Amino acid sequence: MTTVGGRRRVRGGRPTGVAVLLAAALTASLAAGCTAGKDDDRGRRASPDASAGRASVLAVKIDNVRGARPQTGLDAADVVYVEQVEGGLSRLMAVYATRLPETVGPVRSARESDLELLAQFDRPTLAFSGAQSKLLPLIDKASVRARPPGTASDAYVRNPDRPAPHNLYLRPGRLLPSAPGEDALTTGFRFGAAPEGGRETTSGTVRYPAARYTFTWSPDKERWLISMDGEPAVTTDGGRMAAW
Template sequence: MRRKVRERRVAATAVLLVSALTATLAAGCSSPGGRDDGRAPDTRPPSSPAEPTTPAAPPVLAVKIDNVPAAKPQTGLDTADIVYVEQVEAGLTRLMAVYATELPETVGPVRSARESDLELLRQFPDPTLAFSGAQSKLLPLIDQAPLNAQPPERTAGAYYRSPNRPAPHNLYLRPDRLMPSAPGAEALTVTGFRYGDAPLGGTADTSETVRYPATRFTFTWSEQQKGWQVSQDGTPTVTSEGERIAPATVVVQYVPIRKSEFHDFLGNYTPYTETVGSGRAKVLRDGRAFDVEWKRPTAEDGTEFTTADGGPVNFAEGQVWVVFAKAG
């Protein structure tokens, strides 16, 4: 499945380049008018009449996914273009899966949002965030954020409860009820990620482990799958069909993780993962590890990864996991 997704991403990228060239040539003869997507037209004046504006990337779908043993195996995780791993209460983790090139039939189990999600999603124009609830004081901030918040109570029929699992680990999303089709690879151009040949150097590496206070992830290179097989606490991470999940690229990004202002009903404060700033990271691809630097100047920016000499770091085509680990 991932090979088909990679082929679609390559094809989509080619279409994007052709579309961008066509749009540039046609810009001089286009006429103003309303939008045909049902949304109000943008009436703001351009910053400079002589300079063409860059069209905004289409919105992605981001889904908060449960990541405790009772929630596994997850559904639709292997179809995501990007999977972010974030620390939550009690030293556990939660996932945010971002979809652009393909929408699976079902995603889940869906769980609640966190404050860190709002900063992380600011890089995407008008993203749709699918989640199930949040801390009561956080809900107004979600409503004020520049995103399309879609909890279960807002879209009838988009979510359902599976009778095969106990609540709260049984809530699933039908993505096509939130957006009619996948936005395409162009929706990912804002991330700052680059894809292509591996940088020079690096070290041979077939296994890396990232530890959180109450869980750990291990990524093991599979030559057969051309990806890094994911395991958590010694148990393979698989699809609902039993296939190993093996992203083509894994980024272990070392970031500040501090206490937020919010806590759960037990008094456990939610960790806040700071994704704006700079620091070090490790990029895993093609059975090798590369020590790199990351930089994200503002929340509206994507994240750039560079080598020690400032050169860009390319990721392998395919799924990317970004694992936010606490900077030491």
């Protein structure tokens, strides 16, 4: 699933089919490279230059099992990636550049595929609950600013109204002083006129072994409404998730 704020994927108010096809290509490409294991909430040292360098995006790993829904802060993300994890389930990685929500979550653990995806950004900040012990050295070597709870405890809070492990939330303003801006969003996505020979579509579904995402074009909202596992995907404020 990909949402790029402010980047229209329609022409003349009609769907071009690009959004759904792109979502399918991205999600299918993420099926490999996942590292299974329990969250490791032990404190870790921050990257040596965690506060150095020019502004870059904030990436947050977000829980996506039924017990973690509805999520908070996804509507503010510029890009949301879906990644397959163990058991055929999925987790989300939300990327923030143009604005930072007050709260994001529930936050869960990192996977090796996160590092592959984040390589397209200029040393992004990665917020996650922990990682499998074999993955920690790879995170330390990667070009990311790793900020799990052990390195930024004041940025994370527990929601007493939710059961663990679906109750850890991030306050992005405690990690970044402000949103880095659109220039930090170096995804490489470019959109223009639809190529010749295409076929307009109003709906598309991406399937995993234990998860399903459906994108349905809304002429009124001029965006793709998202459903997860056959149900409308919403945030904690009741807003429907949508892809531009």
